[in-house]
Amino acid sequence: MNKKRYIIPIFVPHKGCPHDCIFCNQKKITGQLEEVTTGDVNTKIKDYLNTIPDSGSQIEVAFYGGSFTAIPLEYQEKLLKAAFMFIKAGRIDGIRVSTRPDCIDERIMANLKKYGVKTVELGVQSMDAEVLKLCNRGHSPEDVVNAVWILKEFGFSVGVQMMIGLPGDNEEKAVKTAKELIRLKPDIARIYPALIIKNTYMEKMYIRGEYKPMTIDAAVELSKKLLILFESNGINVIRIGLQPTENINLGKDVVAGPFHPSMRHLVESLIYRDMMVHLLKMAGGRKEITLRVNPRNISELIGHKKSNIDFVKSNFFIDKFEIFQDKSVEPDTLVLFLGEKYIIMSKKDYYSISSK
Numbered sequence: 001m002n003k004k005r006y007i008i009p010i011f012v013p014h015k016g017c018p019h020d021c022i023f024c025n026q027k028k029i030t031g032q033l034e035e036v037t038t039g040d041v042n043t044k045i046k047d048y049l050n051t052i053p054d055s056g057s058q059i060e061v062a063f064y065g066g067s068f069t070a071i072p073l074e075y076q077e078k079l080l081k082a083a084f085m086f087i088k089a090g091r092i093d094g095i096r097v098s099t100r101p102d103c104i105d106e107r108i109m110a111n112l113k114k115y116g117v118k119t120v121e122l123g124v125q126s127m128d129a130e131v132l133k134l135c136n137r138g139h140s141p142e143d144v145v146n147a148v149w150i151l152k153e154f155g156f157s158v159g160v161q162m163m164i165g166l167p168g169d170n171e172e173k174a175v176k177t178a179k180e181l182i183r184l185k186p187d188i189a190r191i192y193p194a195l196i197i198k199n200t201y202m203e204k205m206y207i208r209g210e211y212k213p214m215t216i217d218a219a220v221e222l223s224k225k226l227l228i229l230f231e232s233n234g235i236n237v238i239r240i241g242l243q244p245t246e247n248i249n250l251g252k253d254v255v256a257g258p259f260h261p262s263m264r265h266l267v268e269s270l271i272y273r274d275m276m277v278h279l280l281k282m283a284g285g286r287k288e289i290t291l292r293v294n295p296r297n298i299s300e301l302i303g304h305k306k307s308n309i310d311f312v313k314s315n316f317f318i319d320k321f322e323i324f325q326d327k328s329v330e331p332d333t334l335v336l337f338l339g340e341k342y343i344i345m346s347k348k349d350y351y352s353i354s355s356k
């Protein structure tokens, strides 16, 4: 049986970060202003563990938020040790950290290894030198390549985080970034459409009219392309879009930009809409349609606020549109019935069509 995965997030805000990326205000994003202590780590882990079932769980502590490996080694050790105690006691299975690509070296890696870190996620954001410069990232695409090599040498599972819609970025550069990252064979990826967070330089640019964020539709469309690229190459995309928190919501700390609390759902729904469109084109001008789908995928098929159903009905002039949830249909697959005959399309089929 597959174990259910749980992440216990511990945010280490902006600590030790040697740069000020124009889109970042870690204190705002994490909602955490104070320095994290070993006592905080201890309490947080214990509190979370009380809510997680003892058996059948795969539990990791994640140090997110700032640039973990850029904080003084002594402080890294303190925090790691506090979490490592729970590994030794058999209460958690591992630790993951997020950091910058230019804050990776052999000494730091050896320390992470020593304390049970399994995964290191790199904030890459872009593999385009101009975008990195405009965003004041302070590292180069080459730093990303070096960092991934070192991480792989040490046997870490590697995560890459990329952003879309940053100043100087465009679709071509985003696709190129994804392709370059894919060549590095990371284990996991995250896609974040750039948002304008309060008290950042990007907010100033936005107010001065020097920066225009992506629209939601454009961000969903591009995220879909990138998701297909990563997944077709066997890379698991574990998140699309910033996680909503009490403060991360439009009108609060997010001033503007393509924010949606269920960005991933919007992207997946768009994939299902495309799959339906392919099937309907193959069916050719039917007025009555019956689709069967595994219950796991019903919500993506219907789309946000039934948007997929409305889209298909109005674009294909369908009079009767029936959808059945059917456990015998493979997950990630649609079956379109045409009287005696039927056409099947899996997500994999769709990916191979769309990547041609």
Ligand code: SF4
Pocket: 014, 017, 018, 019, 020, 021, 024, 025, 026, 065, 066, 067, 100, 123
């Ligand atoms: S490196 Fe990370 S933590 Fe530091 S300013 Fe940039 S985005 Fe924020």
